[in-house]
Amino acid sequence: MLTADYMDGRSTRVRVVRLEVAGENLVVSGEDFEVRVPFAEVKVDERLGRAARRLRFNDGAFCEVRDLPALDYLLSAQAHRDGWVDRMQRQSRSVLLAVIAFAVLAIAGYKWGMPWAAAKAAANMPAAISEQLSVQALRLLDDGKFFLPSGIATDRQQALSVEFHALHLPEGGNSTAELLFRRSPQLGANAFALPNGTIVVLDDLVTVIDDDGEILATLAHEEGHVHGHHGLQLLLQSSVAATFLALYIGDFSSLLAIAPATLLQATYSRDLEAQADDYAAAVLKLNGRSPTLLAEALKKLSVAHRQEGQAGYLSSHPATDERMRHLRAISGSLSTSRSER
Ligand SMILES: [Zn+2]
Structure with a gap:
């Protein structure tokens, strides 16, 4: 039998009571009263060495128990663990759930939300801003010597440009993209499309592919x-932060700062x-x-990059094999209508 001092929380009177478990309830019985409190509503203070522990009730009343082993026994009988253990377990469960939920949301947001929002924003970006971003990014890349002047002969550059601009586009008309030729030992055989539509073609791409049709x-x-x-x-x-600053505050410096690297x-x-x-x-x-x-062209580029040990076109253009298969499959279906040039 477990005895305790009971205080009702309103008076200073201390009553000696018995504590017993009856089903889901803690039964507190004294000389002149008996209360039943659902165990779920009993808060048990943490154990502090050998100090008496308090069992607190919702109405402000509490019991002080000095017989700690007996209290442990009673609590364990009710499968009621020490408050902190219980809380820890509840917390670690909810923390774990929160972490999982956050991870799922983050992955979903990253995978679908971000691209969706970015695609929306990109499609609606004022042309003047794309222009500004591209011009400045190009300037930084040129000034930083990432891009060096092209060694491709000017007439060859012009010939490729003329052929490219002669291509009819599915949406009608021809490309208005400017072709810029640069050389970059670091980046090897590669090409980039800047936000304003300018396409930067690196020398190695031209020399590695070495076939006008494939370059086109x-x-x-x-x-x-x-x-x-x-x-x-x-x-x-x-960069969500840089985009936020740019779109809502009109400060494009952060976006500009990350543009070249990106x-x-x-x-x-x-x-x-x-x-x-x-x-x-x-x-x-x-x-x-x-x-x-x-x-x-993809085949030649991937071979060139493997030889050079450059990740460039491979990392920026993943799953080359898969893409080659797809392209060959597409062309197979129209081989009758195609004319070789
Ligand atoms: Zn691409």
Whole structure:
């Protein structure tokens, strides 16, 4: 039997009571009274050495128990653990749940929410801002010697540019994208679409592919990124903070600061790559060329990067094999209508 001192919380009177368990209730009985309190409503103070422990009730009354082992026995009989253990377990469960919920939301937000919001924002970005971002990013890349002047002969550059601008686009008309030629030992065989639509072609891409039709196919792929505003989308996606500052406060400096690195490390999702590939395939078909041209170009680029040990085009253009298969499959279905050039 467990005895305790009972205080009703209103008077200073101390009553000696018995504590017993009856089902889900704690029965507190004294000489002249008996109360039943659901165990769920009893708060047990933490154990502090050998000090008496208090059992608190909702009405402000409490019991003080000095026989700690007996109290432990009673509590364990009720499967009531020490407050802190209980709380810890409840907390760790809720913390774990919160962590899982947060992770799920974060992943979902990152995977779907962010790209969606960034795509929306990118599509609605005023042209003047895209222009500003692109011009400044290019300037930083040129000044930082990431981009060096191209070694491709001017007439070759012009010839490629003329051919590229002669391509008819699926949405009608021709590309208005400016082609800029640069050289970059670090980046090797690569091409980038800037937010304003300018396509930067690196020398190694031209020399590695070394076939006008295939080079045009990669340019059509970049035009696909331009058409889908992918560069801007990636930029906006890479920094929520910078995007917030830019769009809501009109301070573009943060966005500008991350633009060059983001554009260089451009890692488009498979989804965006597939969109750009499909766009390129549509351009090629429309102009009587085969989508396999792009597959061939991809093959050469991936071989070149493997040899150079450069991650460049591979990391920015993942799953090359899968993409080549897809492009060949597309072209297979129209081999009858295609004319080789
Ligand atoms: Zn791409």
